[in-house]
Amino acid sequence: MSADLAGLYPLRLTTTAKSLVFGGHAIARRLGKAGIPDWSIAETWECSDVDGAGSVVTAGPLAGLPLRQVVLDHPGALMGAGWSGRYFPVLTKFIDATGALPVHLHADDEAARRLEGRPNGKTEAWHILDASPGATALCGVKAGVTAGQLRAALEAQDFDAVLRRLPVRAGETLYVPGGTLHSFGPDTLVYEVEQTSDIQQHAMRWKMEDGSPVGDAEFGANLDMLMRQVDLGSRPDFTPGLSIAVGDGVQRVFLCASPFFALERWRAGTAEPLRHSFATAQILSNVGAPVRVRTGVWSEELGRAESLLLPAACGEVEITGPADVLFGYLPDLDRDVCGPLLEAGYPLPLIAALGAGMGASGADTRES
Known part of the structure; x- marks a missing residue:
């Protein structure tokens, strides 16, 4: 179905810029993103339907309409046949960890519903765009650490005593299930894809908003809730992704995948354009030089570190190279991930290492 016949078209969205204590200027100066404030920025929310920080359409006939309303008005055309939901299910961000992020976790779905009164938790994945030599991340509790030992170390702020410290390299991706304690930085630039949630x-x-101190009573209450949500057995590792050649000088890399989201990085030279067919909404984020994006009769330039939401109704996109772009989406795992990778010769255990739930049926992955 073409975008014009469906009443939808590629959507440019507002970006929410977050000024947090660990941020810097890398999103503007290293990625080249324009239109954000000229002060320390930690995160830009590229596509968001989080309550209170939702994206709004900025161009075309739907300009001024919140993304939430587009979801409600055009669920099938936006998300694909058979989808139903009350909000857009995937959140994407650029994150500048000029300083180290706070050690924290996000509840998984079960804990979010039981303890936080929220419809879902927040599993996420980090794709490393750039990192200084020797950069590391904290992710997961060391094997053998008990809940008591973890609580004591967190009270003492002795994180390395109980948390795994992993090397960080540009181009790798880490899938972080809900309940996993984590942090990354300093001097690390990340593209993050996650469930639609701001739960943490x-x-x-200290508070990440302004660095002000957290009092003893609040700190103790925070740790009480954190300990009720932590998964002591979650110990994910970075992966380089799985690559498929799809044309002359065109490379497709599956970076991560689960029932909650998938992320791919595509690169193309000048021998032929990047051509991608899809059946679910795609969050297209440009991590290279400006490119020309075409779908149906629609054609526009996508600048450095800009993002675009491609409705499922578009069906296909063509991008003129040289190009270096990311596609984030809610997958049908069998159709969108396992099928192409199995056809390319990858074994199931290697595919499963991209995330979680790779045995889930398409029906399981299309509800939010």
């Missing part, structure tokens, strides 16, 4: 529990004695 921190283990710090």
Whole structure:
């Protein structure tokens, strides 16, 4: 179905810029993103339907309409046949960890519903765009650490005593299930894809909004809730992704995948354009030089570090190279991930290492 016949078209969205204590100027100066404030920025929310920080359409006939309303008005055309939901299910961000992020976790779905009164938790994945030599991340509790030992170390702010410290390299991706304690930075630039949620529990004695101290009573309450949500057995590792050649000088890399989201990185030279067919909404984020994007009769330039939401009704997109772009989406795992990778010769255990739930049926992955 073409975008014009469906009443939808590629959507340019407002970006929410977050000024947090660990941020810097890398999103503007290293990625080249324009239109954000000229002060320390930690995150830009590229496509968001989080309550209170939802994206709004900025161009075309739907200009001024919140993304939430587009979801409600055009669920099938936006998300694909058979989808139903009350909000857009995937959140994407650029994150500048000029400083280290606070040690924190996000509840998984079960804990979010039981303890936080929220419809879902927040599993996420980090794709490393750039990192200084020797950069590391904290992710997961060391094997053998008990809940008591973890609580004591968090109270003492002795994170390396109980948390795994992993090397960080540009081009790799880490899938982080809900309940996993984590942090990354300093001097690390990340593209993050996650469930639509801003739920989190921190283990710090300072607030990430302004660095102000957290009092003893609040700190103790924060740790109480964190300990009720932490998964002591979650120990994910970075992966380089799985690559498929799809044309002359065109490369497709599956970076991560689960029932909650998938992320791919595509690169193209000048021998032929990047051509991608899809049946679910795609969050297209440009991490290279400006490119020309075409779908149906629609054609526009996508600048550095800009994003575009391609409705499922578009069906296909063509991008003129040289190009270096990311596609984030809610997958039908069998159709969108396992099928192409199995056809390319990858074994199931290697595919499963991209995330979680790779045995789930398409029906399981299309509800939010």
